[in-house]
Amino acid sequence: MTSRLLLLALLGLIPVMLVPGWTSALIVSGIIVIVALLDFFLVPPPRLVALQRTPGPMVRLGDATDCALTVVNDSPRRLRIAVRDAWSPSAGAKNTRSRFDLPPGESTQVVTQLLPVRRGALHADKVTIRSRSVLGFIARQKSFDVPAIVRVLPPFISRRELPSKTQKLRELDGRSAVMIRGMGTEFDSLRDYVDGDDVRSIDWRASARSQDLVVKTWRPERDRRVVIVVDSSRLAARRCGDGTIFDAALESALLLTALASGAGDRVDVVVADARIRAIASSHRSKDPVHDLSVALTTVHPELYDADWEQISTTVLATSRQHALVVLVTALDEGSVSDEILPVLPTLSARHRVVLASVEDPGLGELASKRESTDEIFTAAAAEAELLTSKSLQTRLRGAGVQSVEAGPDDLPGALADLYINLKATGKL
């Protein structure tokens, strides 16, 4: 039924009012029903349309993408159709509806703009075709599955911190005027002395040969191994700010990957809960951050407990040589003391282990609100939570594990600083 049928029915008002009575009403409604039935058989069935979806490029969260829907009229009939290109709400599709008048054999394309609001593989929903005839009193519609997936990568907001962190890292490098010599650096090259260079780095033997002052330059150690373990268990599914703890953990992993692979280290990322969900490596990869983003796109936290024994086995299998192992997980008393501490000795026997966790900004807020009695009890409970995580950090330090805890926005930067610090002191 369309608005034209309504108009027809309203037109029927004229004869009905001119000749009031049941007979005229029956005649007019009979005519309308017959016209509607005739039109129903005139309408080309929607299944005559051939459909194809072509998803646009994968994007980072926050960027726009699109998906093209090709509508082909294979039938010998002219098709007057309305098309709804449905997407799930998080795909952020705008203007999903369009109308076409397709002569036989013609095809057309409609591009639906998408502005996704969630990371992951977004599945297209159904395509609905509503067909009508020349008369247009009756519309027939049908919905079809036309599969398409648009991949939305994690946003990597913390990449804006990358230049400053890289700069910090370069300060360790021989290319910079400031040279730090000591542990964790290795001999790079010789060059001419310029004013301001540290006199202690003059290589006298080389200077004697070249008749000019020559200094040694140093650069940080390269080709170290970094293994980042991101916990995707139930503790990572907690809401935190706009997203989840897991989103902040991914940001940290991405920034550290970008930084470390830029500094010439090899980064492996393991995402795991009760099973290994994803593994990505910067080895032989042109764009490690992109590859890692793609690998992480479809991973969402699940309501399982993490299997730390399996995770430590995977880490040990990933890197036989000494590596920096970063565990991005929650500082939860139960899981840390029962699950992580027992497997730590095996890990720290061969590797340097660091634990990073996302601090819930809501806790601090709750702990500082102390007006009414109820708020005081809530503040006490929040304070107890904070004290527990502090005492856990102390215990971990006792076990030789450094830990970083920061809010979701600050954790990537804090973890990067820790890495730079470790690299500068040669503890990688």
Add this chain to the structure above:
Amino acid sequence: MSALIDVATRGTRSSAAVPLTARLRSAGVWIVAAVAILITVIATMLMTSDRDSEAPLHYDSTAREGTKAMVETLRDHGADVTTTEDFDTAHEASGQPGTTLLIPTKADLLSQGDIDGFRSQLAANDNRLTLIDPGYSVQDFTDRITVDDSLSPLATPDEISQPDCEVPAAQAAGAVETGDAQYAEARKGIQGLSTCYPFAGPGVTQIAGGEVTPGSAHGQLIVDEGGGGKGDFPVTVLGNSDWVTNAGIDEEGHASLVLSQLSQTDHLVVYYPTESGESESAPSTLDYVPSWFIAGALWLAPCVLILLLILGRRFGPLAVERLPVIVPAVETVHGRAALAARSHDRTGALHTLRTGALLRIAKRLALGPEAGRHDIIAGIVNATGRDPAQVESVFSSAVPRTDSDLANIVHLLTLIESEIS
């Protein structure tokens, strides 16, 4: 980026056929609802019509007080019985030659105009009228019969009355049960009028003073063959309604008496007057509205239906969102806070807050981890210049006995902590 388009995910249309069973299942709720509504409507209609025919002496009632048995028996014996609640139908049917009009009850509901209509119709065709225990409204139908008000108030009539008359039907029927009322001729000595089944028994005497003069013919059955004058017609009054009810018709000689009285003609019209006479209702506002306007207004109903169908038609099913798992974060904190509040664990809450505050203050005052509680408190006193006893009490010794105690201590604690920067 465009080189990264994953062509493998390009999808074409797949099967769209929804199996009939799935469609039925999804429509199942509506089908069940429609059937349920239909059943309810039918049941309501049946129940309401049942209630109508429960009325006493109604021709469709199968209750003890109904008269369906009598009507059906007459039909079985070949009589052409017309039953109606509608005045116009009854009026028209009583004009047929060779008809008896039976008004079993509620004759007093009829207006004088209706009764005059019946009278002229009956008189024109010399048809018969039978009334069952009509009371004083019998006087509206005929001026020859009235209620016998001459019975002595001390009378206790016998349970069974004998015919005691010349009417063949009464004689054939024999004795009947005695009712509450007797009818009598309106004046003494009216011709063509027979009375049967008079009250008999101890104390039954006629007394003067009423409309009926003592000595007038009286009885529970009056058969008036008419005076032969213009406008006269035969009238039969059955003085006891028990004679015709489903419960009473098979007692004594009731069946014989009633059936013989009602089967004297080929046709019988049973008219059951009802209170809602449409013809009597006052003209409503609708009668003043022009018919074209009503037709137009009624025509708008299907138009609105079409409009609703157009607006209500969804363009394809709702899009499905696959939601990832998200757990509320501070839920456990709120839960623990509620537990502590319910168990009034003020000491525990204060202890936690004190510990947190002392640790932060120790950090701010650059005290090492070896500094104890008393060292930190001494540091606070130094930093703020507050009374040592007060600081000691707030950070260590005070015990909160009530919730307001706790609030006061915590507020002071927060204040002192904020003073140290």
